Amino acid sequence: MIERIPIALTGYQDTAATPGADVDTAAWRIISSPADCEAADEAIIPCTTSHPDVARKLLTECQPSDLLRVTGHLTLPGTADGGIRLDVDTVEILWEAPLQEQPPNRPTDDHTDRDRAIQALAEALTGLPCTTTAGEQPDVRINIGPIGLHGLDVTNCHNIDITTTHTHQLTNAVAAMHATLNSSPPHTGTSLGPLSPADIPGFFDDLDLTELTGGIDANRPEKKGATAPRASHDLLGNSPVAGADDSDR
Template sequence: MDAIPLALDGYLTADPVPDDHDDILCWRLSCSASTDHLAEEAIIPCTTMEPEIVHALLTERQPGDLLRVTGHLTLPETAGGILQLHVESLEVLWEAPLLDAEENEDGEDSGDTAAVTDAAADRNSALAALAEALTSLGHQATPGPGQSIRIHLSPAETLGTDLEHCHSIDLTPARAHQLADAVDALNCRLDDDRTDDDVVLDPQTIADLTDLFDGIDLLDLTNAVLNTTRPENRPQVTRAMDDMFGDVPAPEDTDP
């Protein structure tokens, strides 16, 4: 059977291993069907003989990296055969960060295990909820151009065995614009909900405001206001300025 040209996005599930032949490298990709259901995820065996790809996978890549591979898919000739993607090019879409685990002298983690477990559970729940919402948004697409924008969601640390918490969602450009508008609206609402205690000015803004108010001469300001005020209105204006600035010169003390 002829090989089928194919391009796949998927997470590297484990360290690649050489085949019986030293010039062949084997690894597996976990590929999502753009939904939140594990049953619709597939593990695809991959091989390559390209020296640049072999070198990159053995020296630069790690489990959890999101890769885009292109090549030819070979279907098994028998029911017990092996499906394989023979990779000819590789692109790194996202690199899983390395974690430096802090251990004590006994080799045990020094952090609070319960706290870490609760944080991971909260994170995974949030990822699942966000993936479900985005998947629903993608499924509501109206007839028109096909989906051409892909969003990848995953934990921020090294993925390891947490690949079930990784999601890929495809959206149309129109849906992506709607999502961006919704995020902008959410940001505006969150800004409106902030109290004065939440507002933090940068040091340069504070310095500029200080210079501005330090440069105001209240006596000159008072004289300028009262000199443009009709005489019969000066007592009321003086009292108003007293409430704002404190002791303000009486009308008779200002320039005529």
């Protein structure tokens, strides 16, 4: 029968955690260094966890050389040639190691725009106006960070904890955004852009009012008398003279 011994250890993370064979599991190694022990007395202990929160923490927040405090059960081998394993229930980061430096003479890419986008998305999710049921605690974590990089980029990694209610509201908001985008007609051809307040005076200055009115300037005093009857005749045709009766027509 395999013996499981409750244990708590403090030690440095030896290797980066890797996802386990099952979902929400992780595996890594810890260097157990009791106080005042010699280097030869240090032990490297394989660790695993099947707790989703602990696995996510190891995979996203911890790095080699971090000082960890772990609790769990030490599983002793059933045979002499077997290996021990620490099944971890909780993990606490006591000290974070400095970020690993990039190798020298390595060309660096400019990720400024990507980093700004990550920061803006994290701030938008953090400030999302949502309603919360009284007493409801966050139980969903959203991890946002860059991918495809060598080494860790903790500065641009964000963890946003939200409630189940917030998750449903965020899902509905994204679905509404997709519906709005899909219902918008495709943009084709050339259209006039909106005018700014500074552009409006110049727009009217460029208009040729004489050309728009067909050469008629009815606002001049000397033309009002001639223009008005002619315009009325063009609009109504021959109209009866004021005061005339039917016999005069």
